[in-house]
Amino acid sequence: MKKRFLPFLMALSLIFPTSSVFAEEAENASTSNPASETQTSALNLAAETAVLMDAASGEILYEKNADQKMYPASITKLMTILLALEHGNLTDEITFSHDAVYNIEPGSAHIAIIEGETLTLEQVLRAIILRSANEASNGVAEYVDGTVEEFAKHMTERAKELGCKNTNFVNANGLHDENHYTTAYDMALIARELLTHEEYRSMMSETYYEIPPTNKQSETRYLHGQHQMLNPNSIYYYEDATGGKTGFTTEALNTLVTYAERDGMELIAVVMKCNGAEHYTDTAALFDYGFENYESVKLLSTAEHTATVTVTETYNDKPIELGTITAAPKEDVYHTLPKGTDISQIKVEMDCPETIEAPVKEGQTVGTLHITLNGETIKTVDLISQNAVDVMTDEQKATLDKASVSGILKKAGLIVVLLLLICIILLCITRTIGYLRYKNRRQRRRKRRISNRRRR
Template sequence: MKQSFLIILLSFCITVPCFSAFAEPLSSTEARNAAEEINIPEISAEAAILMDTTTGKILYEKNSKNKMYPASITKLMTVLLALENGNLNDTITFSHEAVYSIEPGSAHIAMQEGEQITLEQALYGIMLRSANEVANAVAEYVDGSVSAFAQHMTQKAKELGCETTNFVNANGLFDENHYTSAYDMALIAKELLKQDAYLDMMSATYYEIPPTNKQQETRYLHGQHQMLNQNSLYYYDYATGGKTGYVTQALNTLVTFAKKGDTQLVAVVFKCSGAQHYIDSKALFEYGFANYQTTKVLSMEAYTKTVEVIETYKNKTSTLGNITIAPKGDFYETLAADADLTTLKIESDFPEKINAPVTQGQEIGSLTVKLGEKIIATVSLLAQSTVETTSPETRLAQEKETKIKILKQIGLVFACIALAFVILLSITRTIGHFKRKKRRRQRTLRRKKHSKY
């Protein structure tokens, strides 16, 4: 009996602290973090990232900077360089090397040596059918050879801030030295959205290439990205574009854009089996749209200011004029989906006057963006024009001109004094003349008066 009582008592002592610990209420921050942890998707992709394409903010990542084999999502960089360096109406002629250097059985649209299509048609062949020989031809069109184009691709990736990327071909066919990362592919995809031509093409699921100089039949191109296909089990309402990829060593890779309201996201997933690349991408988008929103927190037009530009010479300060300062552009921020935008406020900090010289693009002041009392961003105010200091030659000319003005002013003063003196003298003489004349008249009148008597 005593042993049973001790066991019950010991159990009670152990349990009480547990109850008291759970009775402690969570702070609002802890509650939010806990809620977000519950909502974070579980994905099977070996590496992945979800990025806000407007702000560049990373909303989710998993092994995002690990070296991965991209397969055909490589072609997004091929399309980017083609649009940056080509003309959609230009004609592309397929070389023997472009057509016959691809692996047997890999994706193609049966282009022939010597066949010609436009760059626009070629890009649809790349985006919809992942045609490897077309990617080769585009590379040759841009840089003369696939190897030169691959170097161009790698250099462009570095310029975009990519940290784990090396391209050796234009189509993504496997090579141990051809690799990238989820983070780097998100940067490349984000840059591609700056191309208006791509924005017009990205959502296409069907395209026709009419007969060419070598092919009498029309080529009918159907898109492979199932999140864009309304008849697919994996169709996603908010998906707007992207690129599929597959090689044995990489399994399925996928880049997808999706937009809901003003929020546009890109999801990148690597090394997925079966249809998991579509399932994972949708899960990432659902998480992103549920928890975040892209908000324009300030507009360039609304926060354009004027600052006086001055310079000091020989202890004398002069005004050289006014310059306009403004943010680089409209500024967007990724905020929590439930953020109270009524608490959004902007505080400005810039001088009323600034010393020359001023260079266009120079930071003059800043804007602090707050949500409630929390600072969420600091935006630079930049000079919109250049104001130089006065050159020695100009300064000498100005000093000479000033001296001449002073001398002219002194001369004018003396002239005015002289004129006033002349006028005063003339008036004095006139007055004196009238006084003398009056005295003579008075004397004449007195003489006449005395003569009567």
């Protein structure tokens, strides 16, 4: 029944301003109609910086000042959500401290969480995704790392691990700070990593959620999404959009991260520093450009290209076989190609040794796959060890040494036995020869005696 009335509720939310309890970020959106035509050959975006990324391959289809440092505003919260999912479970409970609730700017986005109130992590993440709640972000920070300051350091470190080179976070919610910055490209990397979490995928497309009464609140909270490209009642609705995050501060202006999927191709669009509704029209233009001109091609799967490598260790100048590892790509490999590209000539060549010296760690690069199209390399993929093989322990070496000594003794014993046999054989031969000589002498003597008798 609630789903039946959802479009009606969304329409009301657009007509009537929401109370300050559920204050949303000012998006400064104009009421003008979005662009009716998209320039696919040469995009003319209003955004100061922008990126369009293929989510499957991570390849950039379009960029404008992609590495320019910018203030992100609330799209920062995508990193907050990522760390929450990496370090918690949706059923975990968060009890909000005084600092989490009150250390936000007056009038900024919140859902009126009360000091001492307990919510599940899922409820908190819904509040962040749908209402961009700043105190909810603070609660996540304290839940994961104890303080917002430590969490901000964690955010920056994790960004670097993802390949972000121009990002520095100082808070969990994106409220303005001169030292809080990122880039369109770095935000695309963060957004792409979030897609690896099925919990996030299950949330990102939803536009409505209810938080029932809690230990501090007697009424249900009704959360409506802010991202207009997901709202069927909005003039900025984009049918293929599947999720994303809005952001706005006076300094950052409108920022936007959006996901969209069409015909099996998933794209990520990031636009930063936009006026009015430019963040929506620019994003729509980016998606139209990507979907009309490119396709995401699966080059290979992890199961199709694996290798078994023998792991050895040299001990006492001899290679000792310790076991084997399985080498395979970390994940299925995709590549973005212009539509209509003939992929029949794609070839995969494996460069992987038959043996490798211990130790080998799980996740270690042990070889590469070279993928070519019409003779030209289009992608080089690392082969990753799927298991670990350590060096020999002292006990194993001692066992080998004992086995070696035992082997030497066995060899020595065999040599002694062989020598004894040879001696016995020689002795037998000598005695046999002596006996034959003795017998021959006796025969000769007998013949002489017989001969002498006859002469007489």
